[in-house]
Amino acid sequence: MTLRLRTLVLGFVAMLLAGVVGGAVLVYMGFYDISAMRQHTKPVFHLLDFAMARAIDVRADAVPPGDLGEERRVRAGLAQFQRHCLQCHGAPGVAPEALAFGLTPAPANLLHAGRTWPPSEIQWVVANGVKMTGMPGWGWRLSEEEIWDLVAFVQAMPRLSPRAYAELAGSLPGTAQAAAPVPAPPQPAPDGPATRPGRVDAGRFATQQYLCATCHVIPGVVGANQHVGPPLGGIAGRAYIGGVLPNSPENMVRFLRDPQAVDPLSAMPALGLTEQDARDIAAFLFTLDKVEGK
Incomplete structure (x- = not known):
């Protein structure tokens, strides 16, 4: 083995050992947040x-x-x-x-x-x-x-x-006949007049808690790689919500809380958002004014 090759091998081994030791130290220190309330990095x-x-x-x-x-x-x-x-x-x-x-x-x-x-x-x-x-x-x-x-x-x-x-x-045996979509979960009562304005940081967090990223690609949200619904990059600049409702923060809150009341054909279910969570998510969505890749 030449001196140069030996140096490269020893350098690689040293880097590998440093990575293992560094990872072990981070694990021991509890650096990685394993809370289910936070998505993976x-x-x-x-x-x-x-x-x-x-x-x-x-x-x-x-x-x-x-x-x-x-x-x-x-x-x-x-x-x-x-x-x-x-x-x-x-x-x-x-x-x-x-x-x-x-x-x-x-x-x-x-x-x-x-x-x-x-x-x-x-x-x-x-x-x-x-x-x-x-x-x-x-x-x-x-x-x-x-x-x-x-x-x-x-x-x-x-x-x-x-x-x-x-x-x-x-139509399955043992179930009642249904001619309309399965009823949405009961909506929580609107919050009182003291409800604060929507917050962008709270809205980004709420999109994770309400599983929005399981259907939509959302800029800045980890795990958003599914194309079930439309990607949300640029949603702030779209003319309509769901193709039927003029795009505004107030209408976004309305749609988020009860999508099928706005569009009976929408496949998006009502998720039981509170008024505050809907306001927060709307505030976050209205920061998404650019389409990814453009």
């Missing part, structure tokens, strides 16, 4: 997201047992979805339950996975779960057939409007 989020994608890609090799588009399989998958998945992931026009708002990383909106993931990868995640995300593995609790039914429904869900989802859900 960008480097940690992207590392974990990449590691998950690669792990799934390497392991997901199951072959679907026949046509996943069969109506009987989709309906059976919807029944499983309502029992085991709706609480965290929501559905077209239906918000997740309260427990989902306290999870970090935020539970994914499955419309994106249904559109873009191959069935083998959806099947692997349902069967095995994902560590440190709150996503359980259902492989010991559901049969292989039931897991594939779930895959079938997840792949069908992006084609369902809120009304179509509600009608399909209402």
Whole structure:
């Protein structure tokens, strides 16, 4: 080994040891905030997201047992979805339950996975779960057939409007018929006159707590890499909200609190925002006056 090569190897080893020691010191000091109220930092989020994608890609090799588009399989998958998945992931026009708002990383909106993931990868995640995300593995609790039914429904869900989802859900045995979207959660009473003006920093934080980044790409918000709804970069300069309501802070608050009262066809569910949280989020959104990449 030449002197130069030996120096390079020793330098690399020294850098590696320094990184390990430095990481150990930061862990020991409690430097990294593990609170579920705070999202991961960008480097940690992207590392974990990449590691998950690669792990799934390497392991997901199951072959679907026949046509996943069969109506009987989709309906059976919807029944499983309502029992085991709706609480965290929501559905077209239906918000997740309260427990989902306290999870970090935020539970994914499955419309994106249904559109873009191959069935083998959806099947692997349902069967095995994902560590440190709150996503359980259902492989010991559901049969292989039931897991594939779930895959079938997840792949069908992006084609369902809120009304179509509600009608399909209402047609399942043991449920009442439904001709309209599933009712939104009760809205909290408006805050009193002492409600303060919206704050940008509080609004950015609230977008994470209400899982906004599971559907929208939001500049400055970690984890916002899903394209279920439109990206929010430049939303301050748009003429209309949801294509129907003139864009203003007051109208933004109105839309955020009850989207389907503004547009009955909107797939965005009512999330139970308080008046104050809606004002804060509107204040933050009206700082987003530039479209990313432009």
